[in-house]
Amino acid sequence: MGITTTHKxxxxxxxxxxxxxAVDFYISVFPDAEKTGGLPGPGGKPLTISFRLEDLSFTALNSDTEFRFTKAISFVVMCKDQEEIDYYWNKLTADGGQEVACGWLEDKFGLAWQIVPENIFDLVKTPKGMQAMMSMKKFIIADLEAAAKE
Structure with missing residues (x-):
């Protein structure tokens, strides 16, 4: 199996x-996820691993050259309720992940994620809603909703 994807x-x-x-970790976090392919590399390690999280295909590359991820690129997880926010937040910050700000976190591999409620843009339309968002690390939907109503 080579690199497999259905996306351009x-x-x-x-x-x-x-x-x-990393791929095993991400597949364990997202309920609808799987490895979809890959290419063998030297020393028994895969060179690439293709995988899918929800409806998005990814390819992971193994390398000995050290490059680091930056927060300039992040993946947004739109959550339907507080339980889902808590689930993804706790899973992705586990084992060395870092809370950042405004719904952002960095996982133990250095990848940046935004864990946000589906209606985040409605909740931050007002100055109070925006102020509440800016004061949080992990979003608390009830607090954002209360601030948005002020």
Missing amino acids: ITPFLWFNGNAEA
């Missing part, structure tokens, strides 16, 4: 020798 554009993620661990 696919995020290609460069990992520093730990692509397999």
Whole structure:
């Protein structure tokens, strides 16, 4: 199996020798996820691993050259309720992930994520809603809703 995707554009993620661990981690976090292919590499490690999280295809690359992810690129997870926000927040910050601000976090592999309610743009239309969002790390929907009504 080579690189497999059904999308014209696919995020290609460069990992520093730990692509397999990263892919296994992401597949464990997202309920609708799977490995879809890959290419063998030297020393028994895969060179690439194709995988799918929800409806988005990715390819992970194993490399010995060290490049780091930056927060300039992030993946947004739109959540239907507080339970879903809590689930993704807790899973993605586990084992060394870092809370950042305004719904952003960095997972243990250095990838940036935004964990947000589906109606985030409605909740921050007012100055109070925006102020509430700016003061949070993990979003608390009830607090955002209360601020948006003020």
